[in-house]
Amino acid sequence: MTATRIQKKICMLGIFGVGKTSMVRRFVFEKFDDSYLSTIGVKVNQKILPPQENSEHKMIQHNLLIWDIEGFDDKTKPLNNYFIGSAGALVVADLTRMESITSLPTIFETFQAVAPEAKLVLVGNKMDLVDKEAPTLVELTQFAAEGDIAFLPTSAKTGENVEAAFQKLGLLLAD
Amino acid sequence: MDATFFKKLLDQNSFGYAFLNQDLRIRTHNRHLARFSMRDRNLEMALLTDLFPETVGLDQIFEEIFEQKRFSFELTHMNRESDEGQTIYFNFFLYGTGNKDIPYFFLVEDKTREAELAQELSQRSNEIRLLEGLLSARSGNVSARIWGQSLPIENLRAQIEKMGRIPTATILLQGESGTGKSMAARVLHESSHSSDAPFIEINCAAIPETLLESELFGYNKGAFTNAVTDKKGLLEEADGGTLFLDEIGEMSLPLQAKLLSFLETRKFRSLGSTSEKEVKIRLIAATNQDLGAMVKERRFREDLFYRLNVVRIQLPPLRDLGDDILIIAQNFILTLAAEFKKPVNSLDKPAANKLLNHNWPGNIRELRNAIERALIFCEGQKIGADDLHLGSLQRDEPSSSPLDRFKLPKDGLAFAAIEKKLLEDALKMSNGNQSRAAQLLQLSRDTFRYRLEKHDLI
Numbered sequence: 025m026t027a028t029r030i031q032k033k034i035c036m037l038g039i040f041g042v043g044k045t046s047m048v049r050r051f052v053f054e055k056f057d058d059s060y061l062s063t064i065g066v067k068v069n070q071k072i073l074p075p076q077e078n079s080e081h082k083m084i085q086h087n088l089l090i091w092d093i094e095g096f097d098d099k100t101k102p103l104n105n106y107f108i109g110s111a112g113a114l115v116v117a118d119l120t121r122m123e124s125i126t127s128l129p130t131i132f133e134t135f136q137a138v139a140p141e142a143k144l145v146l147v148g149n150k151m152d153l154v155d156k157e158a159p160t161l162v163e164l165t166q167f168a169a170e171g172d173i174a175f176l177p178t179s180a181k182t183g184e185n186v187e188a189a190f191q192k193l194g195l196l197l198a199d
Numbered sequence: 200m201d202a203t204f205f206k207k208l209l210d211q212n213s214f215g216y217a218f219l220n221q222d223l224r225i226r227t228h229n230r231h232l233a234r235f236s237m238r239d240r241n242l243e244m245a246l247l248t249d250l251f252p253e254t255v256g257l258d259q260i261f262e263e264i265f266e267q268k269r270f271s272f273e274l275t276h277m278n279r280e281s282d283e284g285q286t287i288y289f290n291f292f293l294y295g296t297g298n299k300d301i302p303y304f305f306l307v308e309d310k311t312r313e314a315e316l317a318q319e320l321s322q323r324s325n326e327i328r329l330l331e332g333l334l335s336a337r338s339g340n341v342s343a344r345i346w347g348q349s350l351p352i353e354n355l356r357a358q359i360e361k362m363g364r365i366p367t368a369t370i371l372l373q374g375e376s377g378t379g380k381s382m383a384a385r386v387l388h389e390s391s392h393s394s395d396a397p398f399i400e401i402n403c404a405a406i407p408e409t410l411l412e413s414e415l416f417g418y419n420k421g422a423f424t425n426a427v428t429d430k431k432g433l434l435e436e437a438d439g440g441t442l443f444l445d446e447i448g449e450m451s452l453p454l455q456a457k458l459l460s461f462l463e464t465r466k467f468r469s470l471g472s473t474s475e476k477e478v479k480i481r482l483i484a485a486t487n488q489d490l491g492a493m494v495k496e497r498r499f500r501e502d503l504f505y506r507l508n509v510v511r512i513q514l515p516p517l518r519d520l521g522d523d524i525l526i527i528a529q530n531f532i533l534t535l536a537a538e539f540k541k542p543v544n545s546l547d548k549p550a551a552n553k554l555l556n557h558n559w560p561g562n563i564r565e566l567r568n569a570i571e572r573a574l575i576f577c578e579g580q581k582i583g584a585d586d587l588h589l590g591s592l593q594r595d596e597p598s599s600s601p602l603d604r605f606k607l608p609k610d611g612l613a614f615a616a617i618e619k620k621l622l623e624d625a626l627k628m629s630n631g632n633q634s635r636a637a638q639l640l641q642l643s644r645d646t647f648r649y650r651l652e653k654h655d656l657i
Contacts, residue, residue, distance in 0.1 A: 033256040040321070041329040060329060062321045064314045065276020065288060068252050089255050094276075095325075105274055109256020121329075156534050157344055165533045169544045177537065 027075035027083035032197055033109050034088055035142075037131050038116035039124050040095030043149040046180035047116060048092045051190050056181055066106055067092045073191065078198035086194045096131055107138035112193050115146045117164055119154045119177065125163050132171075143196035145174045147189045152179040215289075215307035218296070221265065223247040223254075226301050235279060235289050235307045247305060251291065253277050264295040265302050271295070276314050288314035344386055345379075346530050347523030349628070351515035358512050359383065363390030369462060371447075371507040372485040374514030377564030380485040381445060383514060387483060388441040396440035399433045404449035412454055413470055422471025434467055438478040447507070448488035448499060459503045517559040517566060521628045521635070524554050527563060531570040532582065543577050549584035555638070557589045619654040622647075626656070 036044040045063055049055050052071045068091055075085040091110070093102050113135055118124040128146075135142070148164045161177060168175030174192055178185040206229065209216055215232035217225045224244050233239040236250040248255050253274060263269040275290045288311045294304040345356050362370060363386075370387065372380045381400065388398045406414060413423075417432025433442060444450070450458070461467045462482065466475045484507050493499035517524060528546060536543045546554070550573075559565055573586035621640060629635035637647035651657045 031255060040325045060322075060326060062318060062325045063278075064318045064321065065278055066253070066274070067278035070252065089252055103275065105272070108260065109258070111256075155344075156538065157530065159344065161537070162530055162533050165537045166544075169533075169536075169542075175537070 027085035029072075029085045029087055030197075031087045031089065032111040033091060034193060034197075035091045035093055035107060035110045035113040035135065036116060037093060037113050037135055038095060038118075039121075039127050039131075040097060042095065042116045042118040042121075042124050043180045044095070044116050045092050047114070047147070047149060047178065047186055047189075048090055050180045050183055050186045052090070054183075056183070058181070063092060063094045065094055066102075071190075073194045076191070076195055076198050078195075080199075082198075084198040086197060088190070088194070096127060096134075101130070101134055104134070104138050107135050110135075110139040110142050112143040112145070112197050113139070114189060114193055115144060115173075117146065117148050117160075119148045119150045119158060119160045119164070122160055122163070125160060125167065128167060143193060145176070145189055145193045145196065147175070147185070148177045149180060151177040151184065152181050209306070213309050217242070217247070217305045218301040219247055219303040219305055220300065221302055223261065223303070225250070232307065235287070235291075235309075251305075253291070254293075257293075260293065261303070264293060267295055267297065269295070276310060287311045345383070346527045347520055348526065349520045349523045351519055352523055355383075355512065355514065359387055359390065362387055362510060362512070366391035367479065367481055368510055369482045369507060370484070371490075371509075371511045372483060372514060373490075373511055374485075374487060375516050375562055376487045377562030378487075378514035378516060379563050380487075380514055381443070383512065384441070384443040384445075384483045384485065388443075388481070391481065392440055397437050398441050398443065399437040400443040400445065401433055402445040404446040408451045408454065411450070412457070415454075416457070416467055416469050418470035419472045422469070426471065429469075432467075432469060434461065434478055434480065435469075435476060437480045439480070441481045441483060444482065444484045446486060447484040448486040448490060448493060452498075452500060455500045455503045459500060459506060462503075462506050517562040519628070521630075521639075522555070524559070524566065525551055528554055528566060528570055531567050532574065535571055535574050539574055541574055541577070542580055543574055543582060545581050547581040547583050550582050550587055553584045553587050553589065615654075618650065619656070622650055622654060622656055 036048060038044055040062060041060060045061070045067070046056060048067075048069055049057070052069045068089055071088050071090065073086045073088060075083045078084050091106060093106050096102065115128065115131060115135075116124075117128060132144070146164070146168050148161055151161075154161060164177075165175060167173075174196065176185045176189045176192065178189055180186055210229055210231065213231055215229060215235050217228035217232055220226055224246055225242050226244075228242055232250075233242060236242065237252065238245070238250060242250060257272070260269070260272045264272065272293045273290060276288050277291065279287050279289065281287055287309065290308045290310050292306040292308075294306070296302055296304050345352060345359065362368060372383055374380055384400070385398060388396070392398075401411075401414065403411060413426075413430070413432070415432050415434055417430050417435055418426045420426055420429050444458075457467075465479070466477045468475055490499050490504050490508070494501045494504050517527075520527075525546070528551075532543060532545065554566070554569075561568070569587055569589055570582070572588060573582045577583070577586045622636075625636035625639045626633070628639060633647060633651075634644055637644045640647065642650070648657070
């Protein structure tokens with residue numbers, strides 16, 4: 025069965041330094057660089073996902089336009105115009121920084137005010153730096169469970185669950 | 200002023216621009232546009248969304264501009280990598296022209312210089328905050344990994360935080376099997392050392408005595424039959440970090456003497472070596488045995504015992520932690536549910552009571568195993584009492600209930616004083632909650648109150 029190819033815009037969201045750009049680099053180019061370079065504005069990358077079967081048993085292949093958006097900050101947040109037309113978002117928190125988790129309600133609220141129908145996947149990045157019982161992981165798991173949001177711990181460094189997180193979002197977009 | 204004037208103005212200031220038809224195909228453009236676009240030639244009649252994928256998803260905006268409900272739209276600081284690998288930044292603007300044939304005017308402005316300055320500024324402040332986050336994840340917050348709010352846990356947390364500030368002090372961790380001695384050692388290490396400092400762990404009971412010596416101190420080539428190359432010992436591997444010796448009570452007396460010598464001088468010799476090596480490590484030893492009693496029985500060196508016993512941290516058994524059992528269980532549920540990808544998020548009331556009424560001979564390890572097993576079988580969002588198989592787990596663990604350990608002293612004791620002490624302890628552990636305290640002593644609330652009155656405790 026041939027898959028229908030659909031182009032969708034998704035946003036990478038989170039405060040600065042959580043690893044949004046690293047997640048995209050790992051997913052699109054299969055590369056990782058330990059050095060940190062803060063993002064200004066937006067960088068758009070493309071990646072075609074493998075065909076996926078949706079809940080109606082139709083084969084869908086997504087061409088994802090991934091908007092790697094500058095991080096939310098204490099004083100500033102990205103322009104709402106960046107979110108227009110988004111079909112989904114990968115919201116990234118940093119498992120080494122609790123502030124990246126406490127800021128999540130603002131991030132969700134800001135994004136959903138512009139794109140209320142967008143599908144969401146939450147990831148806890150840098151899992152290679154914390155253990156399985158880290159308070160941030162517990163907090164994030166609880167946050168995801170309470171909000172009924174798909175959640176995965178990831179590591180852009182080792183690549184663990186990065187592809188799975190984008191695939192998960194692709195699956196939500198297919199329905 | 201005519202259109203030529205504006206074209207010249209835009210060209211001279213390196214703006215890129217294009218007029219688009221209703222299908223968003225480029226009708227005319229200037230030469231600068233190619234510098235920002237995904238392709239540098241054949242732009243004529245190309246789709247705007249192919250040249251500028253940033254415009255994908257803006258259908259609603261284009262429609263509003265076409266219908267003249269909106270005059271303009273802008274997006275700032277778009278990044279694009281040039282062929283030379285440099286990042287260029289640009290803002291783009293969409294305007295309605297009011298002309299049905301070419302309804303859109305697309306304008307691109309180079310913002311590289313401005314963005315580079317902004318990048319430099321945010322880079323510096325963000326780097327510092329990221330480093331702080333990383334350090335706090337490894338130090339300040341480490342004791343938060345010791346779950347619970349009871350008095351014994353608060354005391355343990357305070358002791359660990361205090362000892363985290365002295366990275367070379369030797370520490371003895373004492374506690375029953377399964378109370379988390381290995382985790383406490385790791386928390387102590389992480390709260391006092393940098394992320395790349397080594398943490399070396401060895402279980403003295405798991406390695407034959409002859410091997411343990413060579414593992415700890417290392418050996419030189421030819422030191423014994425199979426020593427074909429030099430091998431670093433764990434003391435050396437742990438240099439700059441922590442060496443954790445679990446079940447130190449199982450170490451042989453001759454090896455205890457060698458360890459003591461190292462602790463006194465911080466120097467040691469590898470097997471077969473004539474020269475001494477010096478290392479800087481924190482030694483953490485752990486045991487579930489009564490080392491003091493072992494000293495009396497001459498099974499543990501007294502001098503080593505006093506050397507290790509300078510700082511002793513006692514890990515409380517789970518049965519003494521009261522409602523913390525539920526806090527610890529809830530944390531295990533959340534972390535294990537994420538690992539197993541199961542939607543389980545809590546315990547129901549009967550399951551919680553079952554956990555509170557269990558004696559936990561295997562301590563936290565037993566609780567973790569019980570939750571793990573319950574999660575595997577649980578079908579809903581809450582773990583029920585039937586999902587918890589505590590009986591069979593209890594049989595697998597050696598019994599260590601307080602009654603088993605209690606022996607009446609030869610000269611007897613005052614029963615009333617014991618009763619009063621039990622009542623006081625139960626009240627303390629339940630933070631004054633009489634129902635819970637009665638539960639702990641397996642008494643009805645009325646009987647419990649009667650006994651409180653008897654001892655003038657209310």
